[in-house]
Amino acid sequence: xxxxxxxxxxxxxxxxxxxxxxxxxxxxxxxxxxxxxxxxxxxxxxxxxxxxxxxxxxxxxxxxxxxxxxxxxxxxxxxxxxxxxxxxxxxxxxxxxxxxxxxxxxxxxxxxx
Amino acid sequence: xxxxxxxxxxxxxxxxxxxxxxxxxxxxxxxxxxxxxxxxxxxxxxxxxxxxxxxxxxxxxxxxxxxxxxxxxxxxxxxxxxxxxxxxxxxxxxxxxxxxxxxxxxxxxxx
Numbered sequence: 597x598x599x600x601x602x603x604x605x606x607x608x609x610x611x612x613x614x615x616x617x618x619x620x621x622x623x624x625x626x627x628x629x630x631x632x633x634x635x636x637x638x639x640x641x642x643x644x645x646x647x648x649x650x651x652x653x654x655x656x657x658x659x660x661x662x663x664x665x666x667x668x669x670x671x672x673x674x675x676x677x678x679x680x681x682x683x684x685x686x687x688x689x690x691x692x693x694x695x696x697x698x699x700x701x702x703x704x705x706x707x708x709x
Numbered sequence: 710x711x712x713x714x715x716x717x718x719x720x721x722x723x724x725x726x727x728x729x730x731x732x733x734x735x736x737x738x739x740x741x742x743x744x745x746x747x748x749x750x751x752x753x754x755x756x757x758x759x760x761x762x763x764x765x766x767x768x769x770x771x772x773x774x775x776x777x778x779x780x781x782x783x784x785x786x787x788x789x790x791x792x793x794x795x796x797x798x799x800x801x802x803x804x805x806x807x808x809x810x811x812x813x814x815x816x817x818x819x820x
Contacts, residue, residue: 629807638812639753639798652807687752695802697743700752 598622600701602688608707614676617704619688620669628671629689629698630656630663639687645671646694678708711736713801715811723819728789730814732799733781739801742775742782743808747796756797757784789818 601620609615621628629644643653648665656663660679665671675682685705689698712735722728732742743758759766759773759782766773770789775782782801786793796815802808 639810641807641810644807693804694807695741695804697755697758698808700745700754702752 600688600690600699602686602701602704604704605702606705606707608709609678610709611679612677613708614674615678615682615706615708617673617686617688617706619671619673619690619701621671621688621690622699623669625690625692625699626668627691627694627696628665629691630671630673631687631689631700632684633687633703634684642673642686644694651694675706678706680708682706683708711739711801711803711806711809713799713809713811715799715814717814718812719815719817721817721819722789724789724791726789728786728793728816728818730784730797730799730816731781732783732801732811733779734801734809735780736801736803737777737780738803738805740804741802741808742773743800743802744771744773744784745798745800745810747798747813749795753798786816789816791818791820794818 630642632640642656643663662674685703687703688701691698715732740761745753746756747753772785796813799811800808
């Protein structure tokens with residue numbers, strides 16, 4: 597049963613530090629999504645890629661967030677510098693196409709002190 | 710772009726009762742409607758989906774109905790059990806754009 601994997605599962609860091617989150621999509625899925633989930637905002641789409649090319653990152657604060665797909669098996673989300681308001685659970689999801697079923701990873705719980 | 714409204718935000722039922730969660734969407738081009746269940750501390754997981762060429766789909770105790778004319782779709786859970794307690798998300802998507810998710814419904818099933 598193929599699954600999306602994410603590392604780390606939990607991250608506690610201090611304000612100002614760089615945070616890197618990693619995601620391995622399901623083999624054969626060419627679309628990767630990054631979401632942020634908080635109690636107040638639900639699931640927010642930050643960015644998504646198709647065939648490793650960024651299609652939309654309008655949901656991401658550009659000054660501190662960046663998302664890349666160095667290869668088909670790895671997607672990264674970086675925050676530099678991190679701030680307490682970035683504390684949330686970050687989910688990666690993958691799918692066969694942009695509009696098809698999305699399969700979520702277990703999430704990275706980020707706490708910025 | 711697409712806008713998905715989900716109601717109610719919280720739903721409390723007694724074990725054995727039925728639960729219904731409703732979503733409306735704005736883009737008439739949307740043709741794919743999945744439902745996700747997210748248990749506390751876990752990832753959202755697909756539980757059922759429907760495409761625009763059918764009006765209803767059933768899988769054991771859960772069913773989804775779609776009314777394309779009115780642009781709304783609903784999740785029905787019968788004979789609810791405590792393990793059905795979770796947050797449920799609806800979503801809508803068209804072939805040219807990514808899924809748009811509703812804000813979620815927290816379902817609480819009391820024994």
